[in-house]
Amino acid sequence: MATATPSLELRDLSTEFRVGGTWHAAVRGMSLSVARNETLAIVGESGSGKSVTALSILRLMSGSSARHGGGQILLEGEDLTRLSERRMAAVRGNKIAMIFQEPMTSLNPTMVIGDQIAEAIRLHRKLGWREARKIALEVLEEVKIPAAAQRFNDYPHQFSGGMRQRVMIAMALACRPKVLLADEPTTALDVTIQAQILTLLNDLKQAYGMSVVFITHNLGVVAQIADRVAVMYGGEIVELADVDTLFAHPTHPYTEALLRAMPRVDTDTDSLRPIPGSVPAITAMPKGCAFAARCPLRASICEAKHPVLAPLPDGQHQVRCFMRAPQSGEQA
């Protein structure tokens, strides 16, 4: 599955927020890679840092209250954190594109959709309006908007939610990005439309050999679309595995707990087991394991020391837990 050079690689990436005058890390030492033609799902609850990770990759998280806290973002081997803002602008929407949860707020309501896509193309390619519009129409057809030629001159409000998300995807794909960051792209959609969009994204990934980073809170959606899965908690990855392994052998206590807390449509669950407590605030991140306070396996070491993301003996599966993964040099 994984090829020699991954399209996108994060090495020890941190992003910090300023809260009450001091800097706190919302993403802590994040390392992962996505290969060509691969979908990596990042799953976690609100406040786990999954969206911040995606925004950090595109450097959309800087300003007076957020900063890059260290680490590298490698796009086909090139470190994006070293690029000037001008060169970064040439990457955004071109080599790396992003789609968001709410397409209505991401589209310009005063511009017909065909021209919006053409404008995005012209921003990155030296093309006239006529050629750009031609490409725009092609991508609208690729995302299977019915009667695309007629709808080219419609405004965003004339589209349904599912069709708007298709327009967003068309715009994101217009410049043939290497990497697509999808932040909860189906969360606002009905399940039948969600299924269509997931199928479309999967088809397009294969057609272009793209790398997709798919951010979601829904484990059902993860099982649908992912090749590999990173489970995030408290700003860091707590479990990383391919999708079959993760669902067959969830190993971090948090992943297990999430699966047990989720009601399923296909089987009767006599009792759900909620996870007690809530996610720690970034201003009150514990010294040890971030999940320790809610964990049924908690031991004294979990509160004293911070576990590393360690590989299990079986190879690719990595888990950040003193109880479940042997921590080199600390435990047998």
Added chain:
Amino acid sequence: MSPLLQVRNLVKHFERGGGLLGGAKQIVRAVNDVSFDVGRGQSLGLVGESGCGKSTVARTLLRLVEPDEGSILFDGIELRSAKSAQMRKLRQRIQIVFQDPFASLNPKLTVRQTLSEPLRVHKLGASREIDARIGRILDEVGLPLAALDRYPHEFSGGQRQRIGIARALVLDPELIVADEPVSALDVSVQAQILQLLERLKRERNLSFVFVSHDLGVVRHFCDEVCVMYLGRIVERGKTADVLDSPLHPYSKVLRDCSPVPDPAARITLSRITDEIPAPTNLPPGCTYHPRCASAQADCREKVPALDEVFTGRRAACFHPLMKV
């Protein structure tokens, strides 16, 4: 014993446009001929996609939306013809919990004020009795007494939903209408709230009308389910039966599109199915026929009734997926 709630042939139309700038007047047929019963201590789920009318049905049960036709019998009393004094009494017995605990609590009131307001409005007891009662309710929904003098913004989403539930419980209702009560919450918190609702249902013998788009949540919480499509109930039955062996093609599509946490059970779409038509311009005959894989000539001509296909199972379909 007759069921606590009997809804018969409920209809609600909304008008859209027709003003100076609004364009041509259109009629949105939000609810068409909806009937169901809810027994004491039972929970009924209303499921369907956006615009299917499930929330409108929920709101008519409290007359937050006035229905155009049909009848709503609560404990034998017709809600639609109840006078305002009678309605006020009935509202003690029917309460609602909303989806968004951020929007449904008054940010200027403390939890104490929020919870005591309904008791004062209904003149139920002196201050000391009210205090004792809200203390008990707070404990029942799993919040500390220290929460009483705090404001909604000081709580997390899950805690706010507990406050919303406490507000609904404070009048000791018999029926709770819950409109997507866990949709805005994370999975771990969602499970906490579902567990709370289950306990309340059991301990207080509460009845629920539970609106949700999440079939997993409905399967877990609801004894019976009504699947709605474009304002009509297309299938009704025991939740596990409907989800395990759906009779209406739409129920099957809805179930098959609901993702499950198992990579071996990936959804394979046989074709790109269309989207829901606008409720202003309903297709003739069965409103589902343009999207239906098993549609035949009669589906385009007549509207199928929600008939019993076999014991305990009803579907509004001329060609149900299973027959006796």
